[in-house]
Amino acid sequence: MALLEIRDLRVSFRTREGVIPALNGMTLSLDRGVTLGLVGESGSGKTVTALTVLGLTRSPTTEIAGEILLDGVDLLRLSDADLRGVRGRRIAMVFQDPLSSLHPMRRVGWQIVEAIQAHERVGNRAARRRAVELLRSVGIPGPEERVDAYPHELSGGMRQRVMIAMALAFDPDLLIADEPTSALDVTVQSQILELLAQLQEEHGMALLLVSHDLGVIAEQADEVAVMYAGRIVEHGPGVRCIGSPLHPYTRGLLESIPHVDGPRSERLTPIPGAPPSPVALPAGCAFHPRCVLARASCRIEVPELTAVEPGHRIACPVVAADVSLVTSAS
Amino acid sequence: MLRRLAWSAVLLVLVSLLTFVVFYVLPSTDPALLRVGRQASPEQIAEVRANLGLDKPFYEQFWIYAKGVVTELDLGYSYYAEVPVREEILARLPASISVALGAFVLWMAIALPVGIITALRPRSKTDRAVTGTTLFFMSAPTYWLGLVVLFLFASDIGRFPIIGGSGIYVPFRDDPRQWFEALIWPWIVLALAFAGLYARMIGENLREAMGQDFVRTARAKGIGERRVVMQHGLRAALTPIVTLAALDLGILLGGTILVETVFNIPGVGRYAVEAIQNGDLPAIQGTVLFGAIFIILAILVADILYAVLDPRVRY
Numbered sequence: 001m002a003l004l005e006i007r008d009l010r011v012s013f014r015t016r017e018g019v020i021p022a023l024n025g026m027t028l029s030l031d032r033g034v035t036l037g038l039v040g041e042s043g044s045g046k047t048v049t050a051l052t053v054l055g056l057t058r059s060p061t062t063e064i065a066g067e068i069l070l071d072g073v074d075l076l077r078l079s080d081a082d083l084r085g086v087r088g089r090r091i092a093m094v095f096q097d098p099l100s101s102l103h104p105m106r107r108v109g110w111q112i113v114e115a116i117q118a119h120e121r122v123g124n125r126a127a128r129r130r131a132v133e134l135l136r137s138v139g140i141p142g143p144e145e146r147v148d149a150y151p152h153e154l155s156g157g158m159r160q161r162v163m164i165a166m167a168l169a170f171d172p173d174l175l176i177a178d179e180p181t182s183a184l185d186v187t188v189q190s191q192i193l194e195l196l197a198q199l200q201e202e203h204g205m206a207l208l209l210v211s212h213d214l215g216v217i218a219e220q221a222d223e224v225a226v227m228y229a230g231r232i233v234e235h236g237p238g239v240r241c242i243g244s245p246l247h248p249y250t251r252g253l254l255e256s257i258p259h260v261d262g263p264r265s266e267r268l269t270p271i272p273g274a275p276p277s278p279v280a281l282p283a284g285c286a287f288h289p290r291c292v293l294a295r296a297s298c299r300i301e302v303p304e305l306t307a308v309e310p311g312h313r314i315a316c317p318v319v320a321a322d323v324s325l326v327t328s329a330s
Numbered sequence: 331m332l333r334r335l336a337w338s339a340v341l342l343v344l345v346s347l348l349t350f351v352v353f354y355v356l357p358s359t360d361p362a363l364l365r366v367g368r369q370a371s372p373e374q375i376a377e378v379r380a381n382l383g384l385d386k387p388f389y390e391q392f393w394i395y396a397k398g399v400v401t402e403l404d405l406g407y408s409y410y411a412e413v414p415v416r417e418e419i420l421a422r423l424p425a426s427i428s429v430a431l432g433a434f435v436l437w438m439a440i441a442l443p444v445g446i447i448t449a450l451r452p453r454s455k456t457d458r459a460v461t462g463t464t465l466f467f468m469s470a471p472t473y474w475l476g477l478v479v480l481f482l483f484a485s486d487i488g489r490f491p492i493i494g495g496s497g498i499y500v501p502f503r504d505d506p507r508q509w510f511e512a513l514i515w516p517w518i519v520l521a522l523a524f525a526g527l528y529a530r531m532i533g534e535n536l537r538e539a540m541g542q543d544f545v546r547t548a549r550a551k552g553i554g555e556r557r558v559v560m561q562h563g564l565r566a567a568l569t570p571i572v573t574l575a576a577l578d579l580g581i582l583l584g585g586t587i588l589v590e591t592v593f594n595i596p597g598v599g600r601y602a603v604e605a606i607q608n609g610d611l612p613a614i615q616g617t618v619l620f621g622a623i624f625i626i627l628a629i630l631v632a633d634i635l636y637a638v639l640d641p642r643v644r645y
Contacts, residue, residue, distance in 0.1 A: 051546075054550055056546060056549055056550060080555070084552045084553070084554065085552065086552070087549070087550055087551065087552035088550060088551040088552035088553075089552060092550070093550045095543060095546070095547060095550075097543060100542065100543035100544065101543040101544055101546070101547045102544055102547065103544040103547075103548070103562055103565070103566070104544070104566070104640075104641075104642060105565055105566060105569065105639070105640055105641060105642075106562075106565070111547075114548075114551065114553060114561075115551040115552075115553075118551050118552045118553040119552060150641045150642070152641070152642050163547075166547075166551065
């Protein structure tokens with residue numbers, strides 16, 4: 001059984017301007033110990049997915065349907081109290097901007113101690129010792145002193161390490177990292193990514209790495225899932241998805257990125273058009289107005305994810321038919 | 331910090347100078363005339379003038395006064411009662427402090443829970459009710475509200491006598507029970523004027539804080555919602571409130587003129603009113619200066635508190 005299984009997840013936000021759908025039948029599964037890179041443009045629903053797994057989008061103005069199974073238990077059906085037992089212990093999260101994500105008026109040690117004491121009866125001294133050890137384990141020099149620092153006294157990279165230390169307090173089965181390096185200096189980005197990879201190996205946890213940066217994903221992820229307009233359009237092994245993508249959207253994404261080793265004069269191919277507004281999604285396949293392969297049927301039918309090779313699924317019947325032709329011919 | 335202190339001193343000088351100007355240069359009652367009694371001869375008036383130093387030029391009078399304040403903390407002698415103004419003010423200070431502190435505690439005790447409830451349930455019935463009540467009490471002048479309260483509930487003249495009344499203030503040390511009875515209505519009236527405003531400010535700050543990223547982090551850790559609000563939301567929301575509260579408390583400590591007058595409490599505020607009625611310039615000067623010192627101290631305290639509460643702030 002997969003560690004995390006998201007089935008037909010639909011999330012929409014009721015606002016004064018009307019209902020805004022963010023996820024429109026998102027399906028995804030993630031095995032233990034695997035790094036899954038979740039990519040997509042801004043607004044495609046990556047962050048909403050991450051937050052909804054932790055129940056952080058729960059509110060009277062949010063409509064959530066579908067299933068999120070953690071070891072077979074549907075998180076969407078858990079009470080708030082039961083869900084709190086999952087948060088920070090079985091699933092932990094690292095956010096995009098560590099400066100705003102840490103409380104500005106609390107020492108970092110206090111914030112880590114709080115995370116520990118949320119799930120375990122530990123004395124303040126013991127919890128503090130653990131906080132120091134956690135800080136050490138994420139490569140913060142002088143953790144005995146840094147534990148008493150305020151967030152603004154640390155550098156951006158150190159702050160993100162603090163966030164990671166906090167997330168690791170209970171050896172979670174799943175770590176969600178939502179754009180963990182986007183707010184950091186380029187030089188620090190790779191250090192944080194290396195740290196995440198190293199910790200993932202040590203702890204054997206699954207890592208859901210949310211990013212719009214295909215470079216980051218290509219380097220880190222065992223599997224890649226590509227989102228478009230609140231759905232997964234392609235999900236497969238990293239090498240396949242990045243190396244030889246099948247879905248027209250993924251292909252378009254990769255063709256629009258410059259390659260350092262490519263010929264200089266080569267022009268980038270942008271995807272025509274713009275991402276659709278979530279309140280006015282095109283009928284059928286949401287990508288069809290921008291797709292070079294679009295047929296009449298694409299305007300009517302919402303494509304399901306179908307396997308085109310073992311472990312590689314795409315939501316494009318046009319390409320899928322082609323691929324199966326090729327494979328059956330050979 | 332030194333510069334701030336220097337500015338505070340300059341500010342105090344300016345405040346006293348301004349009071350001086352207002353009561354000397356602008357036409358008001360002649361203190362000498364008030365002092366000599368009826369049908370005094372011009373010579374008598376002139377003598378009183380000379381005694382009080384009123385015949386000296388304006389700047390010289392101010393210089394003498396300022397020198398006394400700085401060198402001996404001397405606020406001069408009251409024209410009216412012929413006693414040192416400083417002693418008069420200090421004798422009335424406990425009453426004013428009682429009024430201010432009690433009201434402060436009460437308004438915070440109301441504003442905090444109400445603010446939290448409105449923040450967590452925006453646009454709910456509670457929220458609307460609070461907003462409406464707030465507006466009412468903010469717009470109601472304290473002297474009017476004070477009179478209404480006395481008219482309705484004072485145990486001596488009230489229609490529904492419950493407790494307390496006007497002019498029954500005694501020092502706490504003499505009779506704590508009567509002290510409390512004398513102050514309960516002033517506290518309520520003052521607290522109502524401030525509580526609504528503070529409830530709204532706390533509510534708005536907290537609502538904003540609860541939308542911040544660090545609150546999301548707190549929830550992601552798996553801590554309970556109550557703790558998220560109290561330890562994370564409120565910590566951020568109350569910091570600016572504390573400085574405001576320190577300021578307001580400072581203003582009230584300098585004497586609450588309207589409330590002390592309405593409830594006939596012998597505090598610094600009422601002393602100021604009497605001084606104005608009597609043309610008692612040293613007393614006016616003294617109370618104004620006193621109030622100014624409290625406010626300036628309050629600003630200093632507020633700044634220091636802010637730096638203590640928000641580790642990002644440094645001077």
